[in-house]
Amino acid sequence: MNICFSEGQKQYRQDVRRWLEASLPENWIEAAHWPLLPEPEERAFLVDWERRLYDAGYSGVAWPKAYGGQGLGPVEEFLVNEEMGRISAPESLNTIGRELVGPILLSVGTEEQKRHYIPRILRIDDIWCQGFSEPNAGSDLASIKTRAVRGDGGWILNGQKIWTSYAHMASHCILLARTNADAKPHRGMTLFIMPMNTPGIEVRGIRHLNGQRHFNEVFLTDVRIEDGMRIGEIDAGWQVAVGVLGFERATTRLYRQQRFAEELRALIRQARSNGSMTGAMEEKMGEIAAELEVLRYHNLKFLGRICQGAKIGDESSLLKLLWSQIHQKIARLGLEVLGPDIDADSPVAARFRKIYFIARGETIYAGSSQIQRNIIAERVLGLPRPERRPA
């Protein structure tokens, strides 16, 4: 076992840290980590920030140079993410592009798709959304009904997606559609690249618990796309999505640990200054601090395995369960520390109000906590499926 980073890696971390310190937007701290700007301004702000990250070489760290990445390894990617989390740097507008589409295209995309789309994700020329969930296919994703049929030399799409985050800002959608109605549900789906300006797409906003327009309904009526927009083999969409998702779930969210630690630090300072720090409160905080540390050890263990080229499978459910639950604990702690001031017109209150509402969804998307427990119980522990229907 080895828990040391190499000298080169330590130096790299120092460089990242120095660059971040020098480059964070002027008003970032003033805005208390959440720019509460009107939507177009917030968008412009985030796009600008991401371009600067890219120009400095801190974007696509582990992606191949041929597609605009930095060609470094998973450790460097981890270090950049940790440093960004550590100072609560702005979260990407293009998480779907970076965490889902990029890895999927890099693993099964055509050469042409990679050359075109990967650099555009990094430069944030394209913003992506993910069209998987449907009104009747959430946890049970394999029962999607949106159809893609052959026509006009390409594909014609019809159906409805829901909960599509960022669809209102996105230029492209990674779409999961049924291409074979006769095959078993898991074997009849295909992934597509769908430009959001294609005729036949209607986007209707859904307001998130936190008050912002976060996600959308997306209606598809005879949307025509070329066959070149297909990702991977026909009918293999599920295998691609699930294979990449497991790995990504384990790797791309590692930075959250540092971000959450920063939030806990803010609450400790707050409690010490507003007089709410009791012995019981301190114990609760210590418990969360320990959980965050353990999450960091898990992250490092996964990182080690990735470096050794190991396959990451169902164990990534463990990380998803842990980070989403820990974040909800921090969110509740925020309510306790701030008390009635949670409603105050102060940056810290605004920050923890938002964290509280956002965290509610984190145990739901990307496989709910219940689904993660099912996966652990059945696939990791080998517990049996039910044999009889309850009376």
Next chain:
Amino acid sequence: MDLELSVEQAQLRDSISIAFRRAVESSEALGPMLAELGAVSMLVPQEQGGMGLGMVEGVIACTQAGRFCLNFPLAETILLTGALTSVRPEAGKRVLSGLSSITAACDTRREGQEHRNSGGYSAAYLDSAEWFAVLREDGDIAFVEVSRLGQMSRNDLEPGIATGLVGVEPVQDSTAVVSMDLAVERLAILRSAEIVGAAAFCFETAIEYLKDRRQFGQPIGANQALKHIAADGYVQLENIRVAIDYAATAIDRAVDNPGEFEWREEAQQVVSVVLSFVPTAARELAEMAIQFHGGIGVTWEYPLNRYLRRILRIGQSLGSSEDHRRTLVNRMVASDAEPRWQEQSVEKRPA
């Protein structure tokens, strides 16, 4: 970065497991068998005739001891034999040959505090160990012969082994004092490894039971109510495992690099993390296993009983989680743990 066992370490684990199984199934005395295996001399420095292995290997051995509920003070003996040998060479030889063993207590009382209400130290293996060690937080270890201890009472938490409260005079002529870097921390992690082995046994036994036991026409483990508890148990067990492995590695790194102050601090921090949750989490895993077993789980004869008692005894000796939690909170907001630029926020604020 690597938190997996190496090939050699995995082999060590497997061979220790086979050997311990044989040892508990045999009727011979454990000490000499363990000595012959090399288990006793694992952590003893090579200059003293040992194998000179580190905490990671120590954790491997103690975890297996926990899995088999071995009636032998393995954590204490493997950690302290080298120290005892350096001050009492003859006694060290007896331990290395398996004729004797070492039991220990940690003196973690805070300055100015009374002796715990009882006025003594709890200790185990008082019928078989020849040496009793008191580990102080400053790293000093005082060895006293068990025969010279004032035994104050007997406990029955673990009926299979002689446990009780003992009193030690502050200085006795028979006391031998030696110092060892991070001794308290090392012992805490090895003991934690032992209860983790015990908790893992309980968990795995319970999972098997969920697959075998049928009610309402199907295995009880097909019920989602139990599956989700089991999944949470798995997460808990993985949390414990990764924390202990990380702690063992961090301690080895600190001990091998005495000049690196930060590494030493990190080792102590990880030990606080472990002690803040492992004793409770291990106990809860045993409790979960009992619940999964129904009536048979609360019988004296079923093995879970022994394992639960082992976890309780060692877990209780590891002290309260409260101090460790406070330490972690303080460390989080210690200046070196914070991003530096936070301090400059006032200057960055636009007018």
